[in-house]
Amino acid sequence: MGRPATGSFNLVAPGGEWVRNEGTPTGIPVVDGVRLLLLDPPPCERGWPAGRFFPGMRGDPVLERVLGAEETRQWPARCAPAK
Template sequence: MERGHPADIPVVDGARLLVLDPPPYQRSRPAGRFFPHMSGDLVLERALAPEAAARLLADCVAEESPGE
């Protein structure tokens, strides 16, 4: 199993952008932590206005090729 690294998170407008959403499907077992003895934390610096969030997300969407 390949594990991600912070550098894998794309940079959008000079900052790494991570979108947290509910999973699109139910898992058959709970997701575990890769490093159970390492504590994790998250700091919410600010919530984006809907317009700002829409602009950032639009910058992340790959354009479809003509055949798709």
């Protein structure tokens, strides 16, 4: 399927729930019109074969913009602490 990958972070929803890596993009919660995930340290070392589940979806990260200081300070208020 692909080369082995090692998890570097845990995906967490704004409400504090884990979002599984095996999910789909529609499983990412929408907050204020954007899909929002938080990255937490991994609770344990884990790995999996790094194949592409969505071959039609581009895998290239794109920086759309850099958040300003005030907007950056506002985002944590939209999220709950990890459970």
